[in-house]
Amino acid sequence: MTEVGHLVLALDFSGLGDINLETVIAGIALVGTAIAWLVDRYFLRRKRLVYRVQVDAPIGVYPSSHMVDVEVRHQDEVVEDPSVVLLRVDNAGGMDIEPHHVHEKVSFAFPDRKIVGLEVTEATPEALGRILQRRLDTENFVDTGKLIVPRIAINRGDSFKFLLVLSGRGEGVTHSGYLAGGSAGGGVYHEPRPRGPGRRTLMFGAVASVLVGALVALFLVDVFQPPDNCASGQLRIVGSTAVEPTIKELRSAYAAECTQADITIATTGSRSGVRSLDETGKKDAASAESVIAMSDGPAENAPDLRGRPIAVVVFAVVVNRSAEIDALTTHQLRAIYAGRLTNWKQLGGRDLPIRMISRVGPDSGSRRTFREKVLAGDQELGITSDDCRTKDDPAARQHRCEVGTTEELLSRVDDIEGAIGYAELGGSRKYPGLTAAEIDGVVPQAARVADTTYRFWEVEYAYTYGAPEPDSLAAAFLEYAGSAQARAVLVRDGLVPCAELPGSLCG
Structure with missing residues (x-):
């Protein structure tokens, strides 16, 4: 079983004076509600397809007199007992859905009705709709009562609609299919009433936020862990553009607490950054002390540089x-x-x-x-x-x-x-x-x-010109980049912290 994480709040009730037991219990209940939402939203990552039946209605055909003949035709054939169904499908989970995640084909059935026509509409992104339509055009669902969704990648936030014309006097829509789950399972779910995208999550999140705010007002609980080692001065980070977004996040998190740190980022490529640091050090070692070069893979022909593996x-x-x-x-x-x-x-x-x-x-x-x-x-x-x-x-x-x-x-x-x-x-x-x-x-x-089955990866190194001074901003930032506080940022951005890998992989 994969361990998905732990969230621990330590509440110190000493010195609360006249706050009664009911208030304490209420506070604990508030924490529980907030934690339930946070764990469901951020830790228990699910693969989750949600569908909504936005329209399921017969097409009314009522001639007003014998002079008018009104009927629904498809490919020159009369459609008996026609009806229209509009299905909206969303990836409402916390993970992307890849084709191999569909262990059992996802399908929708229309009891006692047959499909006459089918079209994909209102897809986000539009390219997803075009792919779906082309895949569906190669299948033949006409005169069947089941629509099988093609196995394609459906990323987080993607959505699309199926517009169907059906024949027959049946009603209702059923579904089947199975997705390979994330850390807490996954599947296909029916949401009975149409809602705005993410409305339920937003409402739950808003309530949880209010509750957390109330609890903080009561107990002043601080669960944020600032950097263990703040340093002042200037630091310039150069090198890899692949990890630039992650380095910017780490910079922002560090500087938010260590306000005397001035960190700038100027990435132009791994080798370019390493070469610039090496050349700066040879000309002016003092200036090189305030530079870190990020490199996808080890530096070459730079014996004066010292590298620290940060992540894969x-x-x-x-x-x-x-x-x-x-x-x-x-x-x-x-x-x-x-x-x-x-x-x-x-x-x-x-x-x-x-x-x-x-x-x-x-x-x-x-x-x-x-x-x-x-x-x-x-x-x-x-x-x-x-x-x-x-x-x-x-x-x-x-x-x-x-x-x-x-x-x-x-x-x-x-x-x-x-x-x-x-x-x-x-x-x-x-x-x-x-x-x-x-x-x-x-x-x-x-x-x-x-598990070494995927081979397209590289170790990300942080290079300095020689070993940084223990009390320098470069040393403090490198310590923070390898800390437990920074690990969450690395993982969220798709990197694998070296601390979580066998030593042989990070070198």
Whole structure:
């Protein structure tokens, strides 16, 4: 059984004076209610599909006289006892749903009725709707009483609607299917009354917030743990763009309590950051004391630098959903990046050109990791597109462009049909138009790093020029980055803290 976490509140009731027992009991009840919501919302991560029957009604056909003949036809055939159903489906859980999570096909049945017509409407994102419609168009649900949902990736917050025309005098909608659960199970659930997205969660959260506020007013409970070691001064963090969002979060959390710390972040790539730190140290060692370089993987040819492993960065091959591909092998990836495969239909996907979007040059740690861990050391092909959408030379065999940062790469893959790239897994989850593909049948996730079945990852190092002075801001921030307080930020952003891995993995 996986341990999902513990939340402990220590209440010291000494010195409360005249507060009576009823007040204490009420306070404990408030804490219990708040904890129940927090655990359900943040710790017990579920895969959860929720559906709502927004419309289920017969189509009224009432001729007003013998002079008017009114009927519902579909493909030149009269629809007997027609009705319309509108189903809304939401990923209302705390986790993304990947195709392999669907252990038993999710389906909707319409007792004593048959499907006449079917359309996907109001999908968020729109690309999800197009994929669903194309998948449904390849199936034949007409004259059946069951709609089977295609096995596709449905990310957190995704939603779509099925609009169906049915024939028959039955009524009602039933469902079946099973999702592989998260830390607390998962499944498909019916919400009887249409509600705004997340309304129940918001209402429960609001009530819990009020209760917590009341409790704090009563007992002044402080459960936040500030950094153990605050230092003042200036610090500049350079290097990897893959972990830039995480470093910014750590900076904000540290500086919120250690207000005398001035920390700036300027990431340009792993090798660029390491090289800049090394050159600065050789010219002015004193200035280098206020610089930390983050690197995806170990620094090369820099004997004066001292590296500290912080976490493992899980990388993913990301594919625009329009390609209708969610699993690749290393053999296929090498064929794509060698220019031997140029269209997704060659891999069973749509008839779309494969548009490779890569990181610029040798300074990128994610590019180096992709080349070493996936391409087996092979170099990527030359650039053939400046805007990533169209080839500069129409006769060029491959379609490939380069961008400067992880964020730009993810944004382009998310937006361009047929695009493929590679990036840090945690950041990719923020883009609804792309899928993190399985590689050799293994899903990119932290758990697969620990058991060594997933290989596209790298250790994130924090480098200093020599050992930092014990009372310096650099030393204090590095200590905080490896602390229990910072661990929650790393995990939330998809990184695996080295403290939670076997020592051999982090080096």
